[in-house]
Amino acid sequence: MSKIIGTHNGHFHCDEALAVHMLYQTKQFKGAELIRTRDPAKLETCDIVVDVGGVYDPNTHRYDHHQRGFAEVFGGKFVTKLSSAGLVYKHFGKEIIASILALEETDPKVELLYTKVYENFIEALDGGDNGISQYPPEIKPKYRVSTALPQRVAGLNPWWNQKDVDVDGQFMKAVAMTGQDFTESIRFLGLSWLPARDLVVKALDSRMDIHPSGKILVFDQSCPWKEHLFNLEEEQCIEDKAVYVLPCLKNGEALEMRS
DSSP states (O other): OOOEEEEOOSSOOHHHHHHHHHHHTSTTTTTOEEEEOOOHHHHHTOSEEESOSSOEEGGGTEEOOOSTTOOOEEETTEEEEOOHHHHHHHHHHHHHHHHHTTOOTTOHHHHHHHHHHIIIIIHHHHHHHTTOOSSOSSSSOSSOOOOOHHHHHHTTSOOTTOOSOOHHHHHHHHHHHHHHHHHHHHHHIIIIIHHHHHHHHHHHHTHHHHOTTSOEEEOSSOOOOHHHHHHHHHHTTOOSOOOEEESOGGGTOOOEEOO
16 A cells, blocks of 8 residues: 655645655655545545644654754754755665665765765755744855755745646645756755765875875865765875965866965
């Protein structure tokens, strides 16, 4: 028998649309039936419920964030309260990433991408849905916004004066829209961002072979390196930082000073 996913009916948001899409990518809920309702008796029959019901309990697959006292966060350096998208991603994200990129879930790359996808894509949806300002009194933004997806999803809701609209059909459009953006984010980070990081790691490891000062980095090929270099220097507690970067000696390119 197929599983049943439950979420609320009526006006919908980006977080539950993405949560439903993510569940469809898991082995457990692939091909599941979807019920949109606020009827507690009907929700009780569902195998998993997102964004409705007033309960967060992963043991019973209840993933709501609207109840009083809810304060669940992703963990680590992240302090943004989770939406239903963040809750589902927290518990199923590694499986989904591994599936999309054809990796084993135990692959160290999956762990790295699990955090990066949250930072780059999911956290902004959590913050926006929970009404958390990106710009608190502190100078540094609380989270990174890289998509207008919530606004695009909101535009799929019926207009105030539209009649006879298939709201469930519009919701499924939102599920597909959020899923496409989510998948492309994972593909970019896994197939472009991560390989660039590997090149920077290799350049850092071999910098003493280039020059005894360790201040010159040479990459096997050109790549976006700045974010990775700054992050790796912080992670590895490198105090004597590189000053010059050479994307590729074979191309005869000039040295580039870091900025």
